[in-house]
Amino acid sequence: MDLSYTPEEEEFRARLREWLAKVLPTLPAKPPPDDWPGRRAYDLGWQRMLYDAGYADVHWDASPTTRLIFLEETEKAGAPYVGAGFVGLLHAGPTIAAEGTDGQRARWLPPILRGEEVWCQGFSEPGAGSDLAALRTRAWRDGDDYVVSGSKIWTSHAEVADWCELLVRTDPTAPKHRGISWLAMPMDADGITVRPLRTLAGSAEFADVFLDEVRVPVGNRVGAENDGWRVTMVTLSFERGTAFVGEVVACRRVLGELARAARENGRWDDPVLRRRLGRLEAEFRALWRLTQWNVSEAEASGGVPGAGGSVFKLRYSHARQELYDTAADVLGPGALDLDRPWVLDRLSALSYTIAAGTSQIQRTIVAERILGLPKGR
Amino acid sequence: MRFQLSEDQRALQAGVRELLERRFGREALRAAVDTPGRLDRELWRALGDAGFFALRLPEADGGVGLGLPEAVLAFEEAGRALLPGPLVATHLAAGTVPGAATGETVVAAVYGELVEWLEAADVVLGDTGDTGGTGNTADTGNAADTGDTRGAEPLRSLDPLTPLHRVPAARDAAAAAPLADLLTAAEQLGTAVRVGELAVQHARTREQFGQPIGAFQAVKHLCADLLVRTETARVAVYAAAVTADPADIAAARLLADEAAVHGARDCLQVHGGMGFTWEADVHLHLKRAWVRAHRGGGSTESEELLAARLAA
Numbered sequence: 305m306d307l308s309y310t311p312e313e314e315e316f317r318a319r320l321r322e323w324l325a326k327v328l329p330t331l332p333a334k335p336p337p338d339d340w341p342g343r344r345a346y347d348l349g350w351q352r353m354l355y356d357a358g359y360a361d362v363h364w365d366a367s368p369t370t371r372l373i374f375l376e377e378t379e380k381a382g383a384p385y386v387g388a389g390f391v392g393l394l395h396a397g398p399t400i401a402a403e404g405t406d407g408q409r410a411r412w413l414p415p416i417l418r419g420e421e422v423w424c425q426g427f428s429e430p431g432a433g434s435d436l437a438a439l440r441t442r443a444w445r446d447g448d449d450y451v452v453s454g455s456k457i458w459t460s461h462a463e464v465a466d467w468c469e470l471l472v473r474t475d476p477t478a479p480k481h482r483g484i485s486w487l488a489m490p491m492d493a494d495g496i497t498v499r500p501l502r503t504l505a506g507s508a509e510f511a512d513v514f515l516d517e518v519r520v521p522v523g524n525r526v527g528a529e530n531d532g533w534r535v536t537m538v539t540l541s542f543e544r545g546t547a548f549v550g551e552v553v554a555c556r557r558v559l560g561e562l563a564r565a566a567r568e569n570g571r572w573d574d575p576v577l578r579r580r581l582g583r584l585e586a587e588f589r590a591l592w593r594l595t596q597w598n599v600s601e602a603e604a605s606g607g608v609p610g611a612g613g614s615v616f617k618l619r620y621s622h623a624r625q626e627l628y629d630t631a632a633d634v635l636g637p638g639a640l641d642l643d644r645p646w647v648l649d650r651l652s653a654l655s656y657t658i659a660a661g662t663s664q665i666q667r668t669i670v671a672e673r674i675l676g677l678p679k680g681r
Numbered sequence: 682m683r684f685q686l687s688e689d690q691r692a693l694q695a696g697v698r699e700l701l702e703r704r705f706g707r708e709a710l711r712a713a714v715d716t717p718g719r720l721d722r723e724l725w726r727a728l729g730d731a732g733f734f735a736l737r738l739p740e741a742d743g744g745v746g747l748g749l750p751e752a753v754l755a756f757e758e759a760g761r762a763l764l765p766g767p768l769v770a771t772h773l774a775a776g777t778v779p780g781a782a783t784g785e786t787v788v789a790a791v792y793g794e795l796v797e798w799l800e801a802a803d804v805v806l807g808d809t810g811d812t813g814g815t816g817n818t819a820d821t822g823n824a825a826d827t828g829d830t831r832g833a834e835p836l837r838s839l840d841p842l843t844p845l846h847r848v849p850a851a852r853d854a855a856a857a858a859p860l861a862d863l864l865t866a867a868e869q870l871g872t873a874v875r876v877g878e879l880a881v882q883h884a885r886t887r888e889q890f891g892q893p894i895g896a897f898q899a900v901k902h903l904c905a906d907l908l909v910r911t912e913t914a915r916v917a918v919y920a921a922a923v924t925a926d927p928a929d930i931a932a933a934r935l936l937a938d939e940a941a942v943h944g945a946r947d948c949l950q951v952h953g954g955m956g957f958t959w960e961a962d963v964h965l966h967l968k969r970a971w972v973r974a975h976r977g978g979g980s981t982e983s984e985e986l987l988a989a990r991l992a993a
């Protein structure tokens with residue numbers, strides 16, 4: 305067991321730190337949360353800067369440890385988050401890299417890396433959430449195109465996306481996991497209607513997407529026809545395995561801020577609150593260690609993150625909610641004021657135990673895939 | 682960074698597990714339950730021979746010359762096997778108390794108000810178990826700082842495998858003892874691992890309503906949460922063994938106490954009525970987890986230490 309980094313890794317860290325210190329002060333001001341075109345431009349601008357500096361493909365090509373250092377340092381320095389680039393960089397991209405043809409890689413990967421195109425994820429449907437494989441959006445062949453009809457829901461960033469990783473049913477007669485295909489759908493195609501949905505935090509983070517005979521070239525299918533479920537499992541392993549790493553660092557920073565705020569407003573004198581903060585510190589220290597453990601394991605086994613991602617996701621999503629609930633205790637009545645720091649974060653943290661697979665679904669995955677307990681019906 | 686067990690560490694883990702299975706299997710465990718208060722000296726010497734106590738002593742001093750991570754792995758196995766005795770105190774006394782390293786001498790320690798195995802011990806130390814370094818840096822010429830056990834009163838110990846005495850307000854009750862905390866956390870981790878195994882085993886085989894109870898989601902989710910707590914505690918304990926940082930150790934202690942106590946309760950729940958019997962081992966694990974959770978300052982001290990770090 306070794307927690308020290310190699311000289312090369314330390315050198316990467318030092319170079320990155322130096323670069324961050326130089327460029328972060330030159331960034332424009334962050335756009336307000338509801339300015340979607342502004343957020344898109346901001347997030348893509350950041351990705352372009354990373355690209356020009358040679359850091360763009362750190363999510364895909366670098367070793368897992370290098371990626372860990374990247375996420376740790378950017379987060380510590382307060383650099384922008386992937387934001388609108390999330391789906392492209394953290395799951396569509398890696399999926400295409402792993403499962404796509406050379407032509408598909410050449411067409412879709414460079415624009416993601418250069419910060420030119422935004423992707424969204426069209427998996428969930430009104431009748432297929434946790435039971436994702438029950439999806440009904442249909443695609444049938446017409447010449448060189450698939451013709452797609454149906455609807456998707458909770459599609460994050462749909463309003464500003466150029467591409468959608470879309471799951472469709474290409475064989476309605478096959479068992480439900482077998483008749484699915486994974487398509488890259490251009491969001492400017494005819495027949496697509498995006499209707500923003502308001503979240504409980506008041507913003508329009510995600511949307512309904514209606515598909516009415518949308519034509520998608522057959523060449524946009526990643527993986528074989530009707531083999532989309534397997535491709536999806538690759539996508540989801542990236543989503544659960546590596547997507548939250550940087551956030552743990554951010555949570556530890558917030559925890560320090562909470563302690564300082566509590567000192568200033570006198571709540572620190574309450575031993576119950578103090579002990580809660582102490583326990584959270586233990587929690588986030590351990591979550592960081594879990595990250596290092598999972599990364600080392602991925603490094604040893606070569607690439608795709610394992611089921612340990614579900615262990616992490618389960619524990620982390622609850623810890624994050626506890627963190628912001630504790631922030632509310634530090635704030636007192638300020639916890640009801642949307643203009644105070646942490647109040648919006650507390651609301652958005654409510655989605656963590658639901659999005660990317662609910663906690664209930666994750667527990668079932670842990671029990672069946674890690675512990676080998678029998679499948680129920 | 683390679684935060685995984687090395688080949689040597691895996692081998693050590695397997696070796697200790699095998700030794701404990703051979704020397705302290707289920708029958709020995711139940712026999713120990715039937716003879717409360719009796720410490721098996723032969724087993725103690727066997728542990729000494731195997732290097733359990735001398736693990737971190739330099740080879741020049743007759744030790745094994747390994748580090749804290751290896752000690753933590755050995756103590757995890759001890760916890761998993763529910764091995765009785767003042768293991769932590771004796772291990773920390775190796776190199777300073779004559780005979781501790783070889784298992785000739787049984788060393789107990791006063792932790793706050795409690796002493797485990799007072800009557801079976803040859804030497805009792807104060808709460809100074811570990812000021813760092815490889816062992817007890819006792820500053821006295823006569824090798825050990827004798828624990829103040831005046832007025833010690835026996836308790837009717839809740840754990841049939843750990844006799845307990847209570848001492849009136851110990852001198853250095855609040856003394857921090859990071860290494861004792863870390864090794865205790867490692868034992869708790871072992872308990873969490875073991876109760877997880879027992880729960881899953883039972884869930885796979887016990888049938889109700891025509892299927893294994895492990896097919897029911899409510900049972901599955903109990904087991905999944907148990908595993909998640911265990912694996913989180915594991916990385917915290919291992920990392921603390923690598924850094925030896927007091928805050929890391931405090932975090933490890935908190936998470937491991939939680940994983941052991943909560944895990945044993947969930948294991949009991951999975952066992953149903955069987956879990957409530959003396960025959961099932963579950964209660965032994967739970968009771969020991971409770972005893973260890975009281976060792977030293979308990980959770981309050983760890984939480985306060987971490988909070989103080991945050992605000993620093």
Ligand SMILES: Cc1cc2nc3c(=O)[nH]c(=O)nc-3n(C[C@H](O)[C@H](O)[C@H](O)COP(=O)(O)OP(=O)(O)OC[C@H]3O[C@@H](n4cnc5c(N)ncnc54)[C@H](O)[C@@H]3O)c2cc1C
Nearest residue numbers: 425426427428433434458459460655658659660661662664
């Ligand atoms: C902020 C946010 C962003 C999202 N972004 C996207 C996106 O970009 N693209 C996308 O495709 N999707 C997205 N989602 C959708 C998300 O993946 C689903 O909401 C999630 O998988 C749950 O599905 P559901 O909402 O249909 O809930 P349901 O599946 O209806 O679940 C309702 C409740 O029932 C429980 N439940 C359901 N089945 C079981 C079972 N078998 N066992 C035990 N409990 C069960 C669930 O745990 C939950 O508590 C997003 C969701 C959120 C909240």
